[in-house]
Amino acid sequence: MLDQIVNRLGPVLAGAAALMAIGATSARAEVTLDVLYTTPGTFNALHQDLAKRFTEAHPDIKVKFRNPVASYEEAAQQILRDQITGRPPDVAFNGINQISLFVDRGLGAPLDGFATADGGLAELGYYPTLAELAKYKGKLYGLPFAVSTPVLYVNADLLAKAGADASALPKTWPELLALGKAVEAKAGSPATGFYYQWEQTGNWLFQSLVTSKGGRILKADGCSIAFDDANGMWALKTLEDFGKSGMPNLALGQARQSFVAGNIAILADSTSYVAAAERQIGGRFQFKTVAFPLAVADGRLPAGGNVAMVFAKDTERQKAAWKYVKFATGPVGQTAMVNLTGYMPGNEIAVKTPDLLGAFYAKSPNHSTSIQQLPLLTEWASFPGDNSLKIIEVIKHHTESLVTAKRTAEQVMPELVKEVSNLLPKCGG
Incomplete structure (x- = not known):
């Protein structure tokens, strides 16, 4: 009798086990990124919009924002405190001048491997001058998000x-x-x-x-x-x-x-x-x-403004974080950023594409001044x-x-x- 019951339930149990395995896999695959940014008066609406667009395209990655802080210095102090407790954000949008501050303290994942796997910085469209400013000791630790002059x-x-x-x-x-x-x-x-x-x-x-x-x-x-x-x-x-x-x-x-x-x-x-x-x-x-x-x-x-850095340590979280910073600093993300702020984009594809920012700069001379100063940019010393x-x-x-x-x-x-x-x-x- 017991054998008959087991035989009869076998396919059901197998199906349930398969569903459980799928559910477990999905649970493991879903990542919630912990993200910090500054200057909420300028960036609140932008970051909420970017996160919404990103998660629609990547439903397996969620974005949870920490309470934004007023300045780059406040963000740096918070991140350094979070390092002590072992809870730094997975992604932070912080001052270009703070890259060395973090890297010298063991924070920040090098992004060179991710960029190379996706065709390289030139293929991804980043201005060489700005990408170079996001490097420290020969390695890439950030992607230019919102650049000011x-x-x-x-x-x-x-x-x-x-x-x-x-x-x-x-x-x-x-x-x-x-x-x-x-x-x-x-x-x-x-x-x-x-x-x-x-x-x-x-x-x-x-x-x-x-x-x-x-x-x-x-x-x-x-x-x-x-x-x-x-x-x-x-x-x-x-x-x-x-x-x-x-x-x-x-x-x-x-x-x-x-x-x-x-x-x-x-x-x-x-x-x-x-x-x-x-x-x-x-x-x-x-x-x-x-x-x-x-x-x-x-x-x-x-060059003023901020870069997107990855502080996640776990390999899978780093992969998810790379996708997010690549989106935020890519053509679509940069188009949204420019339209909502006065910052200069770090992505040249956005500027040269008429349907993105090409037409915007043609009719926005007050924003074009910053682009014209691009050849003059040097490091914001830290x-x-x-x-x-x-x-x-x-x-x-x-x-x-x-x-x-x-x-x-x-x-x-x-x-x-x-x-x-x-x-x-x-x-x-």
């Missing part, structure tokens, strides 16, 4: 009141400051003629002055400062001149809101805000972006060692003393050099 935001209407043409701006900072003063005198209402967003994350706009003069932040050894020269002094003196001109000291968000309200004539800022500025201005005045002034013909500009984030704060503190006219460049330079040098690790140590 420094530019001038110009209120052409305010300039016109001072008899100036936004299409023919001066090319030097002293001339721009003088023009700003002329605007203030003739605006007819309270206005700020010129503002420089000195407190941008990672000392980015301080670095922009140094590299635009042909200087460097770090020497070739990677752990000694290089801005203690004539180029660095020029950058500090330029910030001092901004302070002496009477330029107010505004928080980054305050300056942007003042510009879109029509109260700043010339604003030096990141292209990351272009799309938002256009939406907020809404045609109330003529808004134009102009290339960031170079102090010398061979000057360079640090300070090595355990004090990397602290050094950023030290430079920020000294920079503020200049733009508030409390100190001079001659007073700041020796103290800045000493403090930063004491926080850097010994080369080879």
